[in-house]
Amino acid sequence: AQKITQTQPGMFVQEKEAVTLDCTYDTSDPSYGLFWYKQPSSGEMIFLIYQGSYDQQNATEGRYSLNFQKARKSANLVISASQLGDSAMYFCAMREPTGNQFYFGTGTSLTVIP
Amino acid sequence: GAVVSQHPSRVICKSGTSVKIECRSLDFQATTMFWYRQFPKQSLMLMATSNEGSKATYEQGVEKDKFLINHASLTLSTLTVTSAHPEDSSFYICSASRDTSNQPQHFGDGTRLSIL
Secondary structure, eight states: OOSEEOOOSEEEEETTSOEEEOOEEOOOOSOOEEEEEEEOTTOOOEEEEEEETTOSSOOEETTEEEEEETTTTEEEEEEOSOOGGGOEEEEEEEEOSSSSOEEEOOOEEEEEEO | OOSEEEEOSEEEEOTTOOEEEEEEESSSOOSEEEEEEEOTTSOEEEEEEEETTSOOEEOTTOOTTTEEEEEEETTEEEEEETTOOGGGOEEEEEEEOOSSTTOOOEEOOOEEEEEO
């Protein structure tokens, strides 16, 4: 089974609107970390936001927030007030404490329309 | 500032050449570093886990003799693509993270390898 699933290959959003990028995960470990990365066309991977499995509140970092629904095993990224510079690939990832490996989703390509 | 430095950022070379890519952890000592390959419009594909002072752990299907990994110090891992051919052309990216589950992987800027 896939550890991380991103079901939206491509998304479009109007500038200044909010957009939600979906991510579901699969793990039997009670302790894990969830991460979102942004990859612009230049290729670098930019860490955006982190959510721990035991965190009681949804993580927020500026215009980024994480809609964490533990029972549903989902960790959707919400980008508010979209900007043209938000156009990029977005990857959801999970880290389990056993081993040191990260599991990445297939990514969502976000295009912000002026 | 950058936490992980990767060099070179771009390589164009002839078929048969061996290419070395360096990955340095600048802010912390990394006992483990990771090497990924990424094809256009696709996700990161883990190639191998680089372990300081011991042999790398390769993922299934990755040729150990083609992609040599050396992790000689706690801040440096190298990937050497030996006798590179056009099919090895790709984007290669390394990462390192501190050894706790709430720490993100920090990535280098990647290397675009083009074999003519």
